[in-house]
Amino acid sequence: MTQVESAVVLLSGGVDSTTALAHTLATGCEVKAAVFVDYGQRHLREWKSAEDVTQLYKVPLLPLNLRAFGASVASVITLSDYEVPPGRYAEHAMGASVIPGRNAVMLSAAAGIAASQGAQALVIAVHAGDRTISTDCQPRFIKAMSSALGLGYGVGLSAPFVHSTKADIVRRGNELGAPLHLTWSCYESGAVHCGRCGTCVERQQAFHMAGVPDPTEYADRDYWWSVCEVTA
């Protein structure tokens, strides 16, 4: 990142991308904009978090509407009887590849926005924990996409946390004073984090492993402990 002078950051409103934004600004890189991808799914609460975070950092927030893409491919998938293995629903739901091609489309579209903004790089918060879920989060995929998007549009991908765990990211966010209390992870659309869904469990575990006090309000604060094997 030290050689990148200007970037666009993909911001979901969660812990990882909020820390990526803080990290990018801390390197002295100009952040031209944060791009929020609107899939048409549970996005209102996440969008609010992305707005709060970018207002704090005084970075423009640009929505990228990919709703029709998702619907278009999903309808094709339905036609071809594509099935998510039932037993692995939660694992799939936590990844980004329930819709094949979606991560590549998101990176391509956001790189297009970065190019139009005159930014050298697109920063993405993919981390080591993502790799177990889908092939389109793995370092070699990111590297290949970076090569392609660099050739096509002069925009490279920067993935500062590609070798980090989510706990590493929480620790880094805490060091940087990133507004982790403004971030949102929960899959449910309640007033506060449910504490029981896959991403709520992952969030609580990451704060615990990082040794950072979790500022989040959970409807159920104890559930995660019962489903995780955590070594303190």
Add this chain to the structure above:
Amino acid sequence: MTQVESAVVLLSGGVDSTTALAHTLATGCEVKAAVFVDYGQRHLREWKSAEDVTQLYKVPLLPLNLRAFGASVASVITLSDYEVPPGRYAEHAMGASVIPGRNAVMLSAAAGIAASQGAQALVIAVHAGDRTISTDCQPRFIKAMSSALGLGYGVGLSAPFVHSTKADIVRRGNELGAPLHLTWSCYESGAVHCGRCGTCVERQQAFHMAGVPDPTEYADRDYWWSVCEVTA
């Protein structure tokens, strides 16, 4: 292509992609579907051509709706005062990169559809003439995208005409008995090809260079000759 057993073909309804479909079928490859990208621009006539061609070949036609992507990025481009160099409008209009990222998004989305159809490859009709226009049509970009999409979704890109001229494609289409009379190139939305726009001129020149009788009805059949330097 000889090792590819099943593919999805990107079909715009033009000469190049119609010939790519004919070529792919001629190699013995199963074509699971043809994907037509709907950008929300002058698409009705092209869509009709794509329908006619796929009906002839008995290949399913799948529309891919990328209208919202185009609108989303275009609005961002407007905000950032992105400008197409005025003197090069026609050149840009003939390419696919008026909207940065669009070719990468299209390939990614269509590869996602190919993956969901169980196809090994996505066939694209990019050719040598495209390269002068935009970096995201060049062989090294196609190769890098193929690498990324192979890693992410198990789908490789096949670009059988990447080293061919448009005249080569017309010649190949003619050899294969491809329904070039059903294809559409014109940027205007008339009942017949206008004969004067950039793609009409390119189309007529290609048939001429190929030495293949042009089956197309043009409103103005003589204009192209006056703007081209053609060596017979």
